[in-house]
Amino acid sequence: xxxxTQIPAALSVPEGENLVLNCSFTxxxxxxxxxxxxxxxKGLTSLLLIQSSQRExxxxxxxxxxxxxxxxxxxxxxxxxxxxxxxxxxxxSRNFNKFYFGSGTKLNVKP
Amino acid sequence: xxxxxxxxxxxxxxxxxxxxxQCAQDMNHNSMYWYRQDPGMGLRLIYYSAxxxxxxxxxxxxxxxxxxxxxxxxxLRLESAAPSQTSVxxxxxxxxxxxxxxxxxxxxxxxxxxxx
Numbered sequence: 001x002x003x004x005t006q007i008p009a010a011l012s013v014p015e016g017e018n019l020v021l022n023c024s025f026t027x028x029x030x031x032x033x034x035x036x037x038x039x040x041x042k043g044l045t046s047l048l049l050i051q052s053s054q055r056e057x058x059x060x061x062x063x064x065x066x067x068x069x070x071x072x073x074x075x076x077x078x079x080x081x082x083x084x085x086x087x088x089x090x091x092x093s094r095n096f097n098k099f100y101f102g103s104g105t106k107l108n109v110k111p
Numbered sequence: 112x113x114x115x116x117x118x119x120x121x122x123x124x125x126x127x128x129x130x131x132x133q134c135a136q137d138m139n140h141n142s143m144y145w146y147r148q149d150p151g152m153g154l155r156l157i158y159y160s161a162x163x164x165x166x167x168x169x170x171x172x173x174x175x176x177x178x179x180x181x182x183x184x185x186x187l188r189l190e191s192a193a194p195s196q197t198s199v200x201x202x203x204x205x206x207x208x209x210x211x212x213x214x215x216x217x218x219x220x221x222x223x224x225x226x227x
Contacts (some may be wrong), residue, residue, distance in 0.1 A: 034215065042216035043115075043131070043201055044154075089153065098169070099144075099216070101153040
């Protein structure tokens with residue numbers, strides 16, 4: 001069974017810092033990996049999707065990398081802002097329609 | 112374009128009661144999903160439907176039933192609610208394109224269910 005772990009569970013940084021969130025998974029036979037953002041009391045919003053054949057994806061201040069062989073992904077957030085405060089979750093799919101989520105990293109960016 | 116909608120937003124049940132959670136999407140997606148989210152445990156897949164007329168079990172299907180009513184709607188039913196089913200339930204949809212290996216999921220706002 002695929003296990004997805006996110007460390008740290010919570011992170012607090014001052015505004016303007018660059019930061020890295022980590023995601024690890026036990027089974028490297030994945031189709032893709034997705035990073036989501038969840039605001040309190042809300043649903044999930046997809047940030048980036050990395051296909052298994054890709055090494056990284058970028059969107060604005062966000063950069064996600066994937067190393068399948070080591071079972072790891074990182075989400076890099078540049079020049080963090082208070083509006084980035086949310087919980088960030090990663091999810092891997094082993095086949096179409098089967099997704100496994102980590103428990104998330106709760107990020108607080110202090111003004 | 113509302114995306115994925117869920118009703119109700121909140122619900123309190125007594126042990127043994129039944130209820131149906133409703134989900135609808137207007138993006139013409141083939142696949143739909145039901146997840147539950149518990150504190151510290153992330154999201155776990157309950158059931159999914161790869162296409163209209165088909166449903167399959169996910170990681171935690173016990174105590175639940177689903178119906179894919181048409182391409183737009185996917186409902187989740189609790190026949191006899193238990194306190195262990197207290198959770199936040201999310202519906203999601205995606206367009207699974209095998210040739211492109213892309214299956215970005217779009218989530219609804221969630222239903223917060225408490226079973227007393």
